[in-house]
Structures are given as C-alpha cells and as structure tokens.
Amino acid sequence: MFKKLKDGVNSLKNKVEEKTGIKKEENRPEEIPEKLDQEEIKEKTEKGKKTSLTTKAKKFIKERKVILDEKDIEDAISDFKFDLIENDVAFDVAEKIGEDVKEDLVGREIKWREDVGExxxxxxxxxxxxxxxxxxxxxxxxEEKEKPIVIIFVGTNGVGKTTTIAKMAKWLRDTDYKTVLANGDTFRAGAMEQITKHGEKLNLKVIKHQEGSDPAAVIYDAVEFAKANEYDIVLGDTAGRMHTDVNLMDQIKKIKRVVDPDLVLFVDEAVAGSDAVERSREFNEAIDIDASILTKIDADVSGGAAISVSYATNNPIIFVGTGQNYDDLKKFDPEWFVDEIVG
Ligand SMILES: Nc1nc2c(ncn2[C@@H]2O[C@H](COP(=O)(O)OP(=O)(O)OP(=O)(O)O)[C@@H](O)[C@H]2O)c(=O)[nH]1
Ligand SMILES: [Mg+2]
Structure with missing residues (x-):
C-alpha cells in the first residue's frame, strides 16, 4: 500500500545519507576492524604498532560526525516535496512537511554509528x-453523548456515502445501539431503493419520503422518530453534490440548520486524490464538518489524500472504507498509516 509515497520517502533518506557520507551498512561496530587493511595491520603488528593503529582507527570512527547544514539537504527536501505533491499531497501540506523536516534536520549532529535513515x-x-x-x-x-445522536453524511457523487452509512449502521447495530436510517437523498432516482435494501438486509428502520421531497424534512422526521421511540442513533444520508453547485450547497446548509446534527461527516474516496482535498476544504467552509471518512482505500491509492484532507479541514479522519462489504469499515489509525509510508 502507498508504494509511490514510500519510494519518495526512501529517496529522501538515501539522499540525506549520501550527504552525510554515513551509510547504514558502514554503521555496524563489528565491521570496524574489517575496514582496516589486513596487510597493513600485519606489517604494523610485526613492528609492534598494531594496538595503536587499531585504537586510532576506532577512535577516528567513533568520533566522526557530520553536522547537516541547510545546503546539504535543500535539494533533497525540494525533490521530496515534489514527490509528495505527485502523490496527492496538497501543495501547502507538502510545504509544511518539507519545512518541518528541514527545521528538524538542519544543524543536527549525526554520529558515525547513527542510522541516518532512522x-x-x-x-x-x-x-x-x-x-x-x-x-x-x-x-x-x-458512548458518552446524550442520545439520540444525529449524524449526517455529506460529500460528492458516488464516493461511498450510502455504503458507509450501511457499514456504520451494521457496526452500531452489532454494538447494540438502536439505529435508524434516514434517506436524505431524495434527489437521485434509485437512492431510496438502495438505502431501503440496506435497511432490509440489516433489519433496520428507514425513514423516507417520496422522491423530490425536502431532504431536511426527512432527516428531521427521523430525529423525531428516534426521540419518540428511544433510538440511540440517526444516520442521515444526503445526495451527492459538487462543492461548486451553489444551489445544492445551499440545500446542505439548510439541512444542517434544520436538523442541527451532532456530527457532520464528510465522505470522500481516497482515489480522488487532490480533488478530495479541494472538496473537503469547500464542504468544511460551507457547513463546518466534524470529521472525515476516506473510502476505497483498498484501491491502489497514493495515500496523500489522507494527509491532505486532515490538514485542509483541521479535523481527523475517523474511518477508512476498505471494500464493498458491510465489515469493510476500519478505524483510521494514524500510527498505522505513518508506518505504512515511513516504515
Ligand atoms: N472498493 C470499494 N468500493 C466502495 C467503498 N465504498 C463504497 N464503494 C462502492 O462505491 C460505489 C458508490 O457507493 P455509494 O455508497 O452508492 O456512493 P454515494 O456517495 O452514496 O453515491 P451518491 O449517493 O450517488 O452520491 C458503490 O459501488 C460502492 O460499493 C470502499 O471502501 N471500497
Ligand atoms: Mg448515496
């Protein structure tokens, strides 16, 4: 996973290693004596100087260190920023990461036995x-929030909102939360049928009005239903919309105003790369999202979108979609993500 981004990281490590002249394979203490010319040792030993030469060599190696200055790593960082951008990391995020790394490395004293890559x-x-x-x-x-908790899912067309709702609904149901679905996508023909089918398969109640009706009213009804029947969670679907569509963005603002959800979750597909970043920014500006979910991470994605969406919205990514089945929704773990890239 995230192979290209990983390649970029390796290339940065190699370049910094080259600059320091400290190669990982030369770091191992047990290799130090082998670095000495055996013939020379023999000759010097005969003259009774072995100890002093070995000690000197060891001392030299031990004390050798490199202090990185800006010009040593400037090019490497610049190439790395380019690699990041090529892998769907937004420009300002690539700048930030590049600057962070530069700031951390410049002036750093690296000793002979240290692992530069690390x-x-x-x-x-x-x-x-x-x-x-x-x-x-x-x-x-x-667990802690007062019930019912109202969550709405927003994002552009076909990114996986409805599928993600179904996955989350299953998890909530299996965790014993009484969950109701609301079909806030009254726009797309087929949306009602899609969410109804999920409701049937998962044995969950779906609140729906007829096609073309006001989506805010549908989700509002679901909230009233949940309150009256002591449900824990309302999951409100919404129609896919482009962030550039003023009317549809006004509609989502209205949904937020009327329903007053506890959480607004932005859903996008990791495969959308830098488009996802732009969209997350726009949705966040329009309706102030609380967190994001990145779907289709099972496809061959670069991974950069995850970093950028989080940065652009200043919000966490809470789940990733890893396939089309109900159980393919995983908690997003930043440590796992960083391990995948940085190793
Ligand atoms: N491989 C993969 N496919 C996914 C994932 N999530 C959703 N999909 C697929 O993406 C397609 C679109 O999913 P939907 O849930 O209908 O997307 P949507 O955002 O609700 O679409 P609209 O309502 O039309 O805006 C479907 O074929 C899903 O099976 C995922 O994590 N991995
Ligand atoms: Mg949908």
Missing amino acids: IVNESLRNSILSIFESPFQFKTYI
Whole structure:
C-alpha cells in the first residue's frame, strides 16, 4: 500500500545519507576492524604498532560526525516535496512537511554509528502525525453523548456515502445501539431503493419520503422518530453534490440548520486524490464538518489524500472504507498509516 509515497520517502533518506557520507551498512561496530587493511595491520603488528593503529582507527570512527547544514539537504527536501505533491499531497501540506523536516534536520549532529535513515524517518513521522493529531474518538463520543445522536453524511457523487452509512449502521447495530436510517437523498432516482435494501438486509428502520421531497424534512422526521421511540442513533444520508453547485450547497446548509446534527461527516474516496482535498476544504467552509471518512482505500491509492484532507479541514479522519462489504469499515489509525509510508 502507498508504494509511490514510500519510494519518495526512501529517496529522501538515501539522499540525506549520501550527504552525510554515513551509510547504514558502514554503521555496524563489528565491521570496524574489517575496514582496516589486513596487510597493513600485519606489517604494523610485526613492528609492534598494531594496538595503536587499531585504537586510532576506532577512535577516528567513533568520533566522526557530520553536522547537516541547510545546503546539504535543500535539494533533497525540494525533490521530496515534489514527490509528495505527485502523490496527492496538497501543495501547502507538502510545504509544511518539507519545512518541518528541514527545521528538524538542519544543524543536527549525526554520529558515525547513527542510522541516518532512522533519523529522517523520525522527523517525517513527527511531522505527519502532528497533522493527524486530534482528541476526537468516535467510539467514546458515541458512548458518552446524550442520545439520540444525529449524524449526517455529506460529500460528492458516488464516493461511498450510502455504503458507509450501511457499514456504520451494521457496526452500531452489532454494538447494540438502536439505529435508524434516514434517506436524505431524495434527489437521485434509485437512492431510496438502495438505502431501503440496506435497511432490509440489516433489519433496520428507514425513514423516507417520496422522491423530490425536502431532504431536511426527512432527516428531521427521523430525529423525531428516534426521540419518540428511544433510538440511540440517526444516520442521515444526503445526495451527492459538487462543492461548486451553489444551489445544492445551499440545500446542505439548510439541512444542517434544520436538523442541527451532532456530527457532520464528510465522505470522500481516497482515489480522488487532490480533488478530495479541494472538496473537503469547500464542504468544511460551507457547513463546518466534524470529521472525515476516506473510502476505497483498498484501491491502489497514493495515500496523500489522507494527509491532505486532515490538514485542509483541521479535523481527523475517523474511518477508512476498505471494500464493498458491510465489515469493510476500519478505524483510521494514524500510527498505522505513518508506518505504512515511513516504515
Ligand atoms: N472498493 C470499494 N468500493 C466502495 C467503498 N465504498 C463504497 N464503494 C462502492 O462505491 C460505489 C458508490 O457507493 P455509494 O455508497 O452508492 O456512493 P454515494 O456517495 O452514496 O453515491 P451518491 O449517493 O450517488 O452520491 C458503490 O459501488 C460502492 O460499493 C470502499 O471502501 N471500497
Ligand atoms: Mg448515496
């Protein structure tokens, strides 16, 4: 997974290693004596100087260190930023990561036996993890928040909103939360049938009005139903819309105003790359989203969208969609993500 981004990271590590002249394979202490010319040792030994030469060599190697300055790594960082951008990391995010790493590495004293690659890894890990940092925990939120909890799902067309709702509904149902679905997609022909089918398969109630009716009213009704029947969770679907469509963006603002949801979840597909970043920014500006879900991560995605969506919205990614089945919704774990890329 995320192979191209991983290649970019490796290339940065190699370039910094080259600059320091410290290669990983030369780092191992047990190899130090082998670095000495055996013939020379023999000759010097005969003259009774072996100890002093070995000690000197060891001392030299031990004390050897390199201090990285800006010009040493400028080109490597610049190439790396380009690699990030090529892998769907938004320009400003690539800048931030590049600057973080530069700031951390410049002036750094690297000793002969240190693993340069590991130093670069650590720098990158810290920078990327700081982007994902968030105190929000979905599971804890669901446990602790007063019921019913109303969640609406927003995003562009075909990204996986309805499928994600069905996956989450199954998980909530299996965790013993009384869950009702609301068909807030009164726009697309077939949307009603799709969510109704999920409701039947999962044995969950679906609140729906006829096609073309006001989506805000449907989700509002579902909330009233949940209150009257002591349901825990309302999952409100909405129609897919382009962030550039003013009317449809006004409609989603109205849904938010009328329904007053506890959580607005932005759904996008990881395969959308930099488009997902732009859309997340626009949706966030329009209706202030609380968290994101990235679907289709099972496809061959670059991974950059995850970093960028989180940065662009200043919100966490809480789940990733890993396939088309009900159980293919996984909690997003920033540590896992960073390990995949940085190794
Ligand atoms: N491989 C894969 N496919 C997914 C994932 N999530 C959704 N899909 C597929 O993506 C397609 C669109 O999913 P929907 O849930 O209908 O998307 P939507 O956002 O509700 O679409 P609209 O309502 O038309 O805007 C379907 O074929 C899903 O099976 C995922 O995580 N991985
Ligand atoms: Mg849908």
